[in-house]
Amino acid sequence: MFRDESVLGRMTIGLARGLAVLGGVALMVIVAMVVASVVGRALIWLGLRPITGDYELVSVGMGFAVFAFMPWVHLERGHALVSLVTDSFGVRANGWLLVVSDLLMLALSSFLAWRLYYGMMDKFAYRETTLLLRFPLGWAYALGLVGAVALVLVAAYVFGRSISFAIAGEAEPKRAGAEI
Amino acid sequence: MSDLTLGLVGIPLVLVLIFLRIPIGVAMFGVGIAGTWLVTGSFNPVMGQFKNLTYSTFASYSLSVVPLFLLMGQFATLGGLSAGLFNAAAAWLGHKKGGVAMAAIGASAGFGAICGSSLATAATMGQVALPELKKYGYSGALATGTVAAGGTLGILIPPSIILVIFAVLTEQNIAKLFMGAFVPGILAAIGYVIVIAIYVRVRPDAGGVRERMPYGQRFRELAKTWPVLAIFTVVIGGIYAGIFTPTEAAAIGAAGTFIIALSARSLDRKAIIQACLATATSTGMIFLIVLGAAALNSFLALSQVPQVMAAWVGDQGFNPWLVMILVLIFYLVMGCVMDSLSMILLTVPIIYPMMMVLDFGLTPDEFGIWFGIIVLIVVEVGLITPPVGMNLFIIHSMSPGTRLSETYRGVLPFVASDIVRTAILVAFPPITLWLVWMLY
Numbered sequence: 252m253f254r255d256e257s258v259l260g261r262m263t264i265g266l267a268r269g270l271a272v273l274g275g276v277a278l279m280v281i282v283a284m285v286v287a288s289v290v291g292r293a294l295i296w297l298g299l300r301p302i303t304g305d306y307e308l309v310s311v312g313m314g315f316a317v318f319a320f321m322p323w324v325h326l327e328r329g330h331a332l333v334s335l336v337t338d339s340f341g342v343r344a345n346g347w348l349l350v351v352s353d354l355l356m357l358a359l360s361s362f363l364a365w366r367l368y369y370g371m372m373d374k375f376a377y378r379e380t381t382l383l384l385r386f387p388l389g390w391a392y393a394l395g396l397v398g399a400v401a402l403v404l405v406a407a408y409v410f411g412r413s414i415s416f417a418i419a420g421e422a423e424p425k426r427a428g429a430e431i
Numbered sequence: 432m433s434d435l436t437l438g439l440v441g442i443p444l445v446l447v448l449i450f451l452r453i454p455i456g457v458a459m460f461g462v463g464i465a466g467t468w469l470v471t472g473s474f475n476p477v478m479g480q481f482k483n484l485t486y487s488t489f490a491s492y493s494l495s496v497v498p499l500f501l502l503m504g505q506f507a508t509l510g511g512l513s514a515g516l517f518n519a520a521a522a523w524l525g526h527k528k529g530g531v532a533m534a535a536i537g538a539s540a541g542f543g544a545i546c547g548s549s550l551a552t553a554a555t556m557g558q559v560a561l562p563e564l565k566k567y568g569y570s571g572a573l574a575t576g577t578v579a580a581g582g583t584l585g586i587l588i589p590p591s592i593i594l595v596i597f598a599v600l601t602e603q604n605i606a607k608l609f610m611g612a613f614v615p616g617i618l619a620a621i622g623y624v625i626v627i628a629i630y631v632r633v634r635p636d637a638g639g640v641r642e643r644m645p646y647g648q649r650f651r652e653l654a655k656t657w658p659v660l661a662i663f664t665v666v667i668g669g670i671y672a673g674i675f676t677p678t679e680a681a682a683i684g685a686a687g688t689f690i691i692a693l694s695a696r697s698l699d700r701k702a703i704i705q706a707c708l709a710t711a712t713s714t715g716m717i718f719l720i721v722l723g724a725a726a727l728n729s730f731l732a733l734s735q736v737p738q739v740m741a742a743w744v745g746d747q748g749f750n751p752w753l754v755m756i757l758v759l760i761f762y763l764v765m766g767c768v769m770d771s772l773s774m775i776l777l778t779v780p781i782i783y784p785m786m787m788v789l790d791f792g793l794t795p796d797e798f799g800i801w802f803g804i805i806v807l808i809v810v811e812v813g814l815i816t817p818p819v820g821m822n823l824f825i826i827h828s829m830s831p832g833t834r835l836s837e838t839y840r841g842v843l844p845f846v847a848s849d850i851v852r853t854a855i856l857v858a859f860p861p862i863t864l865w866l867v868w869m870l871y
Contacts, residue, residue, distance in 0.1 A: 283672025285682035314490030324715030330454035337452040370482030
């Protein structure tokens with residue numbers, strides 16, 4: 252069940268991948284908006300003007316995008332780690348270490364989503380908004396919560412996947428990872 | 432246990448977890464919230480803190496420059512700018528001894544001016560330069576060593592993702608840091624070219640030459656690289672002149688490279704999705720570490736460790752230069768096993784205040800720029816040193832005929848040049864700072 256070829260696996264991959272692409276699209280929209288705003292500011296003498304609240308829009312869009320990227324990074328094993336010591340441990344030990352680290356990630360992501368939810372409720376309750384556009388911060392948090400909840404789902408799947416590999420005594424297939 | 436003891440236990444604990452292959456961001460986060468819990472004696476502060484901390488970190492305007500620079504680098508890669516840069520550099524240098532390899536360095540430096548990431552630079556230059564180097568008979572060791580080392584120029588020459596993070600972390604001016612990195616970046620490229628010149632003289636069989644090109648064609652090839660120059664000028668010039676914020680500059684740069692990729696007809700749906708996913712993995716990786724560092728730092732601040740350590744170092748009357756050398760050796764060794772960004776986020780909150788109390792004859796502002804750039808260079812050496820040099824791995828995977836041990840051997844002279852350059856920059860702070868002084 253917890254294999255990438257299974258129905259559950261393909262659904263999880265689709266969810267993470269779809270959200271990551273949506274986050275990327277959000278970045279591109281931010282790019283277009285910022286360029287338009289800078290051009291407007293530069294051409295004030297022509298009667299154009301910058302977009303009102305452009306900083307706020309960047310922030311809200313970025314909040315959505317970064318949360319939306321998180322499930323994909325975890326699924327693809329993109330997080331930075333040091334495998335120098337553990338490389339000498341053998342497949343079985345490494346498999347169970349991965350189970351532990353995936354459990355920690357599940358705990359962390361649940362904690363983050365849970366706290367973010369309460370943060371969102373606070374923002375709605377106090378009717379907090381952004382400064383210029385009066386955009387309700389509760390909705391900005393809600394956009395972030397989409398990615399945060401997806402991360403919990405993906406982390407649960409990844410945890411199951413690493414248990415299934417650890418029990419079978421196999422190594423997980425290598426993934427590309429990330430680095431800057 | 433006193434708060435201070437907790438803080439002092441916390442740091443080694445993070446390292447133990449990291450060496451047990453716990454993702455670095457998770458390890459910092461876990462120790463951070465557990466530590467805050469113990470210091471304050473209640474879990475409520477952490478619960479309250481994370482109602483907002485995650486969102487405010489991920490949606491931070493000052494950090495939004497990071498994903499935008501990453502996206503810019505992705506489009507630059509798709510736009511085929513690396514091939515144009517390499518052709519131009521090879522037109523000018525290809526007929527010299529070791530000239531094709533020197534061209535790869537020159538092109539990497541050029542690509543570094545529009546890409547803030549090391550691995551992306553190494554990967555895209557590898558695709559372009561490795562086949563050419565092979566064609567002109569360059570040994571596998573020199574070819575892979577050159578491209579791997581050239582990749583580090585991607586992060587040193589501005590824009591640079593890691594300098595952005597360093598600037599946010601130490602509350603410094605991004606523009607000044609970028610200006611400060613410029614001269615050391617050029618020096619790095621020159622140092623690598625000298626390495627190649629010596630290499631092919633010691634081992635004349637290591638590389639051949641291309642035929643000399645007439646000047647007309649050289650200038651035509653150079654003229655074709657104008658988009659790179661244009662984007663670099665707008666992005667870095669605009670930040671420097673204060674015309675726009677770093678985030679706006681990054682967005683404009685991303686739009687510029689997007690247009691170039693579009694006109695190169697390399698932007699189909701599949702390519703855009705790939706660019707999104709690659710941006711997603713790097714962004715997600717960075718922001719998890721940043722979040723972990725935020726959790727860890729609020730614990731360390733509560734435990735007073737940075738203040739106490741800084742006061743202690745100040746009281747001992749150590750020789751500042753000796754401390755600097757020890758710190759750099761520490762970074763060099765740790766950089767060999769850990770990625771640069773994690774290193775910086777993990778250590779700078781403690782080491783930076785400690786170094787600030789030492790007197791190097793610089794103002795705090797100048798010290799911040801100088802120290803940040805030298806640390807960046809030293810941790811980047813880790814990208815091209817065994818055992819976990821990511822640049823070496825990616826170049827090795829693109830060059831099937833070359834053994835990893837040959838790559839290790841080929842990159843060593845470049846590492847030596849990095850160390851010599853670091854020594855020079857440490858000994859003479861004005862080299863790093865003169866451009867900043869000139870411009871501000």
